[in-house]
Amino acid sequence: MRRWQNSGAAWDRWADSMADPAARLNQPLLAALDLAPHHILLDLASGAGEPALTAAQGMGSTGRVLASDLVPAMLAGARRRGGGIDALSFIAADMTALPLAPASVDRISCRFGLMFVPDAAAAAREAYRVLRPGGIAALLCWGPQADNTLFRLLDTVLGGVPDLAVLFRFAQTGSLSGLLRDAGFGTVTESSLRQSALAEGAKPFWRPTLDMAFAPALAGLSREERALLEHRITAAVAAETGMDGRVPVHLHARLVVARKD
Template sequence: MADPAARLNQPLLAALALQPHHTLLDLASGAGEPAITAAKDMNPAQGSEGGRVLASDLVPAMLAGARRRGAGVAALSFLAADMTALPLAPASVDRISCRFGLMFVPDAAGAVAEMHRVLRPGGIAALLCWGPKVGNTLFRLLDEALGGVPELAVLFRFAEEGALGRLFLDAGFDTVSETSLEQSALADPAKPFWRPTLDMAFTPALARMSAEGRAAVEDRIAAAVALETKLDGKIPVHLHARLLVAHK
């Protein structure tokens, strides 16, 4: 699933219109994307005038993987920070990115207000959030196999068209646009390609299960995957996201 995920990075980074001298703040960086990709394109040869990327996350341990993956990238630095209370001066960054992170923040409006505060006039914020669950094969199949997981609802908090845009307009951003992005991949049903998503997105539900319960869930997932496998022996896996671009 790395390839379709990377293809979602491309329109997100393109929307930022990054220049070599810009400072990009990436929120909820997790394992490091799109911060690492953006930082590799910065020009460290310009010294203090060169661009930089701040990869931030609420949980310092989440940045450990990003530090390993981004080792040696000169323009990349790391910041443990709550996006509702950023330790940055007003109007101190040129661009802000956030890939599949804002929906996890209880005070999403507060986080967007902070984005507006630290962004320079003329700056751009670009975010990705999940579109409807029905358009996301992995989430749909795993949720069905688990019999419906209430905690999953937070992933689709901004799935409704316009829901995310209203937050940014209310925070004072001048212009806001939303675009639907859809990607597909062909997966091998003989391989548990769904297991990383199961482990990451369904942790609370899995924690309540016994080993036998977990095994039963995995059996149901494998059966569901088999049902959706096509004649060519592959299963089409669709991703549906929403790209929001806001200008200050």
């Protein structure tokens, strides 16, 4: 809980500037949900707002998106950006004890959230409980840390961050799929989502990830210590920068889609 209370402001601060990278992850997730304008979508661990905001913009007059998060502070940015979207509602909710009736939603989305829940199996069972028969749940989790350039680079510079390991809890192929099958879901498919981009080595393209993912590790640093850390990151980035001044940045996530029969 404290991790996210301390991280909420950073996620809000960077959410607007990170809209394009977020959209590249939203597209396959939302496509897998096969949303219709009349559906009710429950978005778990909405954080700063995606993919709930994007999904709500396509809803009709009878559709609704419920953006949920355990920590109200994490939803502050989502409320700011989505305040004018009629189809969007916000609820503070524990994934393991959702304040919803059985079979009350048509779709469930969760983007990089389930791995933080201590009892992920209970969260999967709750998702199954509130989903209507024939409904679809689509979840994104991170693939191996070695395949995700920013996490690998920053974790190396910081000397290994214990709290970071939870991000890769479902990195092994089939681990999240198995959890959903055990919860009762019938048809479960899993696919790898890989993206690559070239970043300008001279620009601090790594700073949003540093602030958002590593907030607990940075909380106790003085201004001088933070400056030294950023100097070390800049040096590490320079070591991976090509002759053209750009750095290849790779991302590997897993998209798991489950249907309730």
